Structure formats: C-alpha cells, structure tokens
Amino acid sequence: MTDADAHADADSALDRATEEALALFAEPRRGTRSDAGGRLPDDAARAPGLRYGPEPGGRAEPESVRGSQAQAHAQAQAHAQAQARARAQAPFAYFPFDEIPVGGGVVDGGRAIGATRAPSGSAQVPAPSPARDGFPFIDVDVAKDEERARDMTADDAHRTMSWPEARAVAAAAAGVLPAEDRVLGDALGHVLAESLVALTDLPSFDTSAMDGWAVSGPGPWKLPPPGAQDVLAGRPGARPLRDGRAVRIATGAPVPAGATAVLRSEHGEVTVKGELLAARHVTPGQDIRPRGGECRQGDELVPAGKVVTPALLGLAAAAGYDALTVVRRPRVDVLVLGDELLREGLPEGGLIRDALGPMLGPWLRGLGAEPGETSFLGDDADALHEALAASTADVVVTTGGTASGPVDHVHPTLRRLGAEMLVDGVAVRPGHPMLLARLGPGRHVVGLPGNPLAAVAGLLTLAEPLLRALTGRGPAEPGRAVLAEAVAGHARDTRLVPVAYDGAGRVRPLRFHGPAMLRGLVGADGVAVVPGGGAGRLVEVPVLGLP
Numbered sequence: 001m002t003d004a005d006a007h008a009d010a011d012s013a014l015d016r017a018t019e020e021a022l023a024l025f026a027e028p029r030r031g032t033r034s035d036a037g038g039r040l041p042d043d044a045a046r047a048p049g050l051r052y053g054p055e056p057g058g059r060a061e062p063e064s065v066r067g068s069q070a071q072a073h074a075q076a077q078a079h080a081q082a083q084a085r086a087r088a089q090a091p092f093a094y095f096p097f098d099e100i101p102v103g104g105g106v107v108d109g110g111r112a113i114g115a116t117r118a119p120s121g122s123a124q125v126p127a128p129s130p131a132r133d134g135f136p137f138i139d140v141d142v143a144k145d146e147e148r149a150r151d152m153t154a155d156d157a158h159r160t161m162s163w164p165e166a167r168a169v170a171a172a173a174a175g176v177l178p179a180e181d182r183v184l185g186d187a188l189g190h191v192l193a194e195s196l197v198a199l200t201d202l203p204s205f206d207t208s209a210m211d212g213w214a215v216s217g218p219g220p221w222k223l224p225p226p227g228a229q230d231v232l233a234g235r236p237g238a239r240p241l242r243d244g245r246a247v248r249i250a251t252g253a254p255v256p257a258g259a260t261a262v263l264r265s266e267h268g269e270v271t272v273k274g275e276l277l278a279a280r281h282v283t284p285g286q287d288i289r290p291r292g293g294e295c296r297q298g299d300e301l302v303p304a305g306k307v308v309t310p311a312l313l314g315l316a317a318a319a320g321y322d323a324l325t326v327v328r329r330p331r332v333d334v335l336v337l338g339d340e341l342l343r344e345g346l347p348e349g350g351l352i353r354d355a356l357g358p359m360l361g362p363w364l365r366g367l368g369a370e371p372g373e374t375s376f377l378g379d380d381a382d383a384l385h386e387a388l389a390a391s392t393a394d395v396v397v398t399t400g401g402t403a404s405g406p407v408d409h410v411h412p413t414l415r416r417l418g419a420e421m422l423v424d425g426v427a428v429r430p431g432h433p434m435l436l437a438r439l440g441p442g443r444h445v446v447g448l449p450g451n452p453l454a455a456v457a458g459l460l461t462l463a464e465p466l467l468r469a470l471t472g473r474g475p476a477e478p479g480r481a482v483l484a485e486a487v488a489g490h491a492r493d494t495r496l497v498p499v500a501y502d503g504a505g506r507v508r509p510l511r512f513h514g515p516a517m518l519r520g521l522v523g524a525d526g527v528a529v530v531p532g533g534g535a536g537r538l539v540e541v542p543v544l545g546l547p
Contacts, residue, residue, distance in 0.1 A: 160425040160432070163461060163494035163529070167475070169423050170436055171465035173444060176472040177328045177394065184317060187308045190326035191368065191471040196302040196312070199320030202294040206255040209287040213268055213276055214241060214249040214259040221246035221276040231256060246276045255288055262287035295319070305472050307368070329370035330394040330470040334360050335387055337400040338450055339378045339407070355452045355518060356399045363459060364397070366547025367467045379407035388417060394442060394470060397463065400450030402433040410435070410447050419445065423462060427493040427532075430515035431457030436466065451515040457496045460527060460544050478529065478542035481507045488534035495532075498524035499543065507543060521546075 161169070179193035208214065214231060215221050223246055231238040233252035241247060241258040249255070249262060261282050269277045295301060301319060302312060308326065316324060334357070341354040354376070361371040372393055377383040379401070388396060401410040414421070414437050423436040431454035435447040444466060448458035465475060481499070484506035489495040498520040499507035507528060512519035521527075526543040535541050 160427050161423055163426055163428040166423045166426040166428075166434075166436075166461055167465050170462045171469050171475045173422055173436065173438065173466055174394075174442070174469045177330060177470050179325050180328050181323045181325055183323045184313050184321065187324045187326055188310065188313065189365075189368065190308050190324075190329060191473055192302060192304050192306050192308065192312075192324065193327045193472065194325045195300050195304050196316055196319065196321070196324070198295045198297055198299045198301055200297050201292040202318060203289050203291060206291050207289040208249045208251055208253050208255055208262050209289050210262055210264045211251050212249060212262050212264040212287070213246040214256055214261075215246040215263050215276070215282065216241035216258045216260055217243040219246075219263075219276065219278045219282065220271075223247070223270065223274050223276055225274075259288070260284050305474065307473070327470075327472045329368060330467055331372055331392075332364050332369040332395045332397055332467075333372045333387075333391045333393040334364075334374040335384065335396060335398045336374060336376045337379060337384065337398060337409070341376070341378075343376065356448075356450075356455055359452070359518075360397060360399070360455075360459075363456075363547055364463070364467075367459070367464050368471045368473070369395070369467050379409065381409040381413060384409050385413050385416060388413060388439065388445065391443075394444070395463075395466065396439075396443075396445045398445065398447050399455055400448075402435055402447040402449055414439075414445065426461055428457060428461060429490050429493050429495045430454035431461065431496070432493065434458035434462055436462045449515070452518045453498075453513065453521060454515040456518075456521060456527075460496065476545075478544050479526070480540050481505070481526075481528070481543045482538055482540050483528070483535055484508045484537070486534065486537045486539075487528070487530050489530040490532055492532040495530040495534075496544070497528045497530055498526075499528045500525050506538075507541075 176193075182190060208231075213221070213223075221244055228247070229238075230248035230250065231253045232250045236254055238247070238254065238256040241256050243258075246263070247256065255262070261284055263276070263278055263282055264287060267279045269279060271277060301315060306312065308324065336354060336357050338354075340351050341357075342351045343354055343357065345353075347353055357374050357376065361374060364371045375387055377387060384398075384401070398410055401408045404411070414435075417439060419437040419439050421435065421437050423434070426432055426434055428434075430451065431449050433447075433449050434454075434457070435445075437445045437447070439445055446458065446463045446466065448455040448463075468474070468476060481501070482505070483499075484502050484504075485508055487495075487497060487509050498510045498513055500510055500523055502508050507526070509528065510520040510523055513521075524546065526545055529542040529544065531541075
C-alpha cells in the first residue's frame with residue numbers, strides 16, 4: 001500500500017467514525033417541534049423499539065423503552081450506522097456553506113461529514129447535500145430560520161453578481177495608466193506600453209558560433225605563420241581570407257570576409273607542414289551565425305502589453321535598448337480593519353494574528369501593483385473615512401468590514417463619500433461579501449472579506465482583473481485541468497477550491513479550504529473554479545493561477 005492509499009484509508013475511517021458519532025448524537029433530536037416545545041422525530045428517523053414524547057425540560061426523550069437500556073442503545077446504534085453507510089458515497093465533497101458549526105467548531109473547513117473516498121475501481125458519485133436535520137443542532141426553529149434566510153436573500157438579491165460577471169465588470173472598470181520610461185535595470189515586472197522593435201540586425205554581423213578556424217573554400221587549408229594574430233571577439237579588422245586559407249577564430253568573433261565556414265577545434269588537425277585538415281565534411285555556412293539571422297532592424301520583437309521578464313530585458317539590451325517605455329504600476333494602499341487583530345506575538349485573549357497584512361503587499365506586487373503603506377485602522381468608521389478620503393492611490397484595498405454587522409463600516413463609509421458601487425456582493429464561496437467601488441476618476445476601492453481565504457477569492461475575482469486593466473493587459477484566460485476527484489459545490493454559487501496537480505496531469509482538491517484557512521492554499525498549484533452544483537470526477541474545470 002502506498003502512502004497516498006494509507007492516507008486515503010485513514011481519512012475514510014475518520015469520516016465514517018465522525019459520521020456515526022454525529023448520527024448517534026443527532027437522531028433523537030430530529031423531526032418537528034412538539035406542542036410542549038420538544039422535538040418529535042420523523043417516522044423514518046425513529047429507532048425501532050423506542051417511543052418518544054416531550055419531557056418537562058422541553059426536549060423530546062423516550063417515554064418508555066421496551067427491553068433493557070443496552071438493547072435499545074444497540075438498536076439505535078445499528079440504525080445510525082446503517083444511515084452512515086448509506087450516505088458515505090462521495091470521494092470528496094463540500095458543504096454548500098462556508099462554515100458549518102458543530103459543537104462550537106467547524107467540520108474540516110467545510111468538508112462534508114460522511115464523505116469518503118470510494119474504493120479503488122468503484123464508481124465515483126457526488127456526495128448528497130447534507131440534510132439540515134442531520135446536524136446536531138438543538139431547539140432550532142427551522143421554519144423561522146428559513147423565513148429569515150429568504151428575507152436576507154431577497155434583500156441582497158439586487159446586488160449579488162455572478163462570478164463571471166463580477167470579473168468582467170472589474171476588467172472593464174478602468175483604463176490604462178500613463179506610460180513612463182524606465183532604465184532596463186528598473187523595468188522588471190512592468191508592462192510594455194509600446195512594442196519592442198529591433199533597433200539593429202541581430203546579430204549585427206556574421207559571427208562565429210564556435211571556437212576553431214575560419215576557412216575559405218574546400219580543404220586542406222594553409223595556416224598563417226606562427227605568431228599571426230587570431231580573430232578574437234570584440235576585435236574587428238581581421239584581414240579577408242583567400243581561397244584555401246584558414247585562421248584561428250574564437251566564439252563570437254566577426255567572421256572575416258571570404259570565409260565560407262568555421263571548422264570546430266575538435267574536428268580539425270594541423271600537420272607538421274602547417275596545413276589544416278578536416279576530420280569530417282565541412283558544409284558552406286557551417287557554424288556561422290549570419291547577420292540578421294534572429295531579426296532585422298525594424299522587426300517587432302515583443303508586442304505591447306507583455307510583462308517585462310528577465311529574458312525580455314536581455315533581448316531588449318541585445319536589440320540596442322537602454323530603457324523601456326512601460327505602463328506605470330498602479331499604486332495600491334492597503335487598509336486592514338478589525339479590532340481583533342494582533343500584529344505580532346501569539347493569539348490570546350480573544351485576539352487573532354493578522355494574516356492579511358503580511359500577505360497582501362507581496363500578492364499585489366505579484367499582480368503588477370506598487371503597494372504603498374499598509375495601515376491598521378481597527379473598527380473605526382471615522383479613521384476609515386479619513387484614510388479613504390485622503391488616499392491618492394489608484395486603488396485602495398480594504399480587508400474586513402464588507403458585510404452588514406455592527407462594526408462593518410465599509411458600506412456606510414463609501415456611501416458617505418459618494419462612491420459608485422460597481423460590484424456589491426458576488427455569488428462565490430468563499431468571499432461573497434466582496435465589493436468594488438469607484439471613489440472618483442481613476443480611484444477605486446476593492447473591499448475584501450476579512451477571512452484570509454475569502455480575501456484571496458476577492459483578489460482573484462476583483463483585484464486581479466482591475467489591476468490587469470490598469471496596466472494594459474487583457475483579461476487572463478484561466479488554464480484548464482481535469483478533476484481527479486468529484487467536488488460538490490454550493491447549490492448555486494461558484495466555488496473557488498485550492499487544488500494541486502497529482503503528477504498525472506489532473507488536479508486534486510485540497511483539505512483545509514475553509515474561508516479562514518490558508519493551509520490548503522499554501523500547498524496549492526492553483527484554484528479551481530467549480531460551478532454551482534459541483535463537478536464530477538474527470539470533469540474539466542478552469543484553474544486560476546497564483547502569484
């Protein structure tokens with residue numbers, strides 16, 4: 001058994017054990033509410049041999065048990081285990097929620113209870129959506145919760161945008177920034193504002209490709225007397241060669257006029273009479289790099305809109321450039337919100353470490369921006385207003401405060417500033433409360449959720465297309481890859497799932513993918529775009545790249 005198989009078996013065993021334990025805990029609490037306030041189980045959920053009724057405390061418990069308590073417990077356990085086996089079908093699944101509380105915690109960052117890897121060779125089927133009454137919630141008024149959820153959905157429906165539409169709006173939200181000239185050493189990572197056109201032929205003269213002898217005509221060839229000057233790189237002015245003559249030449253040296261080929265050192269032999277013999281046939285033009293072989297003066301080498309890479313810098317230098325005309329990098333300010341954030345030390349006293357402050361600057365630089373200073377404002381509405389009003393950056397990125405809680409100040413502040421909302425909520429998980437607003441001409445705000453992975457979803461959805469537009473790059477086309485495992489998604493919304501390539505050209509979804517988690521993302525090669533309803537095994541999905 002391989003290590004991967006062992007891990008898969010361990011995961012499956014853990015999932016089954018968790019499912020059975022939760023089923024045992026949850027079954028007596030399923031069903032409708034009794035007149036006394038307790039829960040009566042559905043007929044289908046009744047364990048054989050047990051009768052139920054409300055108890056004085058308001059919770060439904062057995063009125064009488066036929067037989068011994070041990071027998072009743074065994075019957076209930078067998079019933080729960082049968083349900084667990086029936087549900088354990090999918091290779092990998094996600095809850096259609098960002099976080100599912102279970103006993104005060106979160107189930108594996110959103111991984112479905114009971115979702116196990118199918119045995120090798122068996123059919124892969126999507127996991128069923130977990131039924132709400134299968135979770136161990138106690139005294140939950142289902143009807144009231146559903147009504148509240150419908151009200152919230154109706155209130156938000158006017159502003160929530162599909163994931164593809166949100167990316168398209170962000171890509172069209174801004175024009176290209178002005179161009180500037182930068183010396184080659186300072187142009188790396190910028191975007192060409194103009195095409196790179198060859199200023200000279202490359203190479204600009206016939207050049208020797210190897211160390212050896214420049215020869216003229218067929219051999220054997222007569223060599224100059226000892227002490228004669230060899231033809232070296234950087235030393236022009238070599239005398240023309242007459243037919244039947246040869247001269248030593250170095251790699252990169254200009255080929256003398258009259259030379260018909262270069263004979264490599266390892267392929268020639270000098271006789272005692274000072275003649276050069278070839279060990280193999282010499283063809284005309286052999287090991288000579290002809291003038292203009294790579295390009296001619298005026299040829300377009302690289303179109304505008306390309307990112308300046310180390311290789312492009314080398315080509316530009318070879319083609320005669322000392323500086324490049326590039327698009328100015330967008331300047332981006334980062335505002336980190338939240339009173340609960342610590343900037344150093346261990347989390348304690350209900351406070352947590354800020355993960356976004358250290359991450360956003362490098363991430364934004366990788367997207368082509370010039371990050372400015374990161375400001376930590378806490379949950380202070382006036383400080384947020386002052387920072388947004390005073391910023392002269394092309395883009396301001398905020399973290400947290402984009403929902404509708406008592407200390408979520410981003411929306412009220414943007415209204416106070418008269419901002420134009422371009423994207424206000426996206427049908428994507430995680431990260432649906434993200435937003436994009438225009439403060440004024442050439443000034444935009446990208447509001448990211450406060451949870452780290454949800455914030456990354458906002459970067460990929462809104463910040464990246466906006467920054468590409470500002471730097472003159474077209475929208476990025478995601479790569480595509482085949483899923484090695486089925487992935488169940490949200491019922492309607494797009495889901496962004498960290499994935500890693502498995503060595504066979506397929507991608508596998510990674511664990512630790514909850515909105516507050518970064519562990520899965522650290523091991524990811526990309527982020528898969530899973531449509532509403534999920535995607536099955538061997539289905540091809542878009543995969544977004546990471547900086």
